[in-house]
Amino acid sequence: MGNILTPVMPPYSPELTAVMQHYPRQDGYLLKLFRVFANSARFAKKGVPNLLDKDSPLLLREREIVILRTTANNDCEYEWGVHVAIFAGAAGFSEAQISATKTGKCDDPAWDDKEKSLLASIDDLCRAGTIAEENLASFQRFWTREEQMEIMALCGTYHTVSFVANGARVELEDFAARFPTA
Template structure:
């Protein structure tokens, strides 16, 4: 038996099948990353789907800024590319903003003040696990308590997603967008 993480292929056990039905599919296709999660029923059950619901206190745009910046900070082209392909248009991102999630600092002029603070907070969390004092007041001003917790959870979850996708060397999806040139 190999200990190499690869996308788990159906048929799944009845218990695992029930868990995997909670993950979003596109025309019956389940992403390779989600099938990597299926190598552990426990991990698949506790994984990502609970944060990708319509009940999030964050707007789609804010949620995607967190996800794109976190995955970019972790050099996770797989997940970054999936989210750009699937959500960037609905989130209202321009081509310049998409590129800036990967290649620009948080103060890039393509973002408004609130978004610049969010990007700077994500950078702090990604690089040090905390929010530096110079950004904390702005963060608390713009986001309510439940939104702050959602941002922390998304950032942490997408660190984990990045670790899994990168560590398992998950091949890019055919429809995914590639990182922009520097």
């Protein structure tokens, strides 16, 4: 029973307190998932905040497409729902687009051509760990090298986040959105 991943409650060690202060909060609340990260000071140090900074080469909308589609592909309702609740409005998503991140195909008419390319690339990365030949040219055309690296890093990071949230069976946050029904 001592090896079950659960959200760690404060007080934290001084080292972990220093790490956890860099994690974003929702109205002062530290998410359950971030407190699960606290089971390993090493993991918490390497965690998510460094990819959610204002210096990202991606627009908020683009970043959130990557995160929502990756977490949807990994059936991680926890993280998908948190991002929908916190960022979907600021990213300018319609209800149809939010739903399409989970239930739609990459060529769903809810998206413009650049976003369709992004979704196809994310689906490829999630499925095969690489971008399929038929999608690579549009990925390279629409995204700079720096943006391509950011997209791949976000996709990889949110695979890890999904694995942790799903593996630890983190309970859904009360404020978070729920997956749409197909």
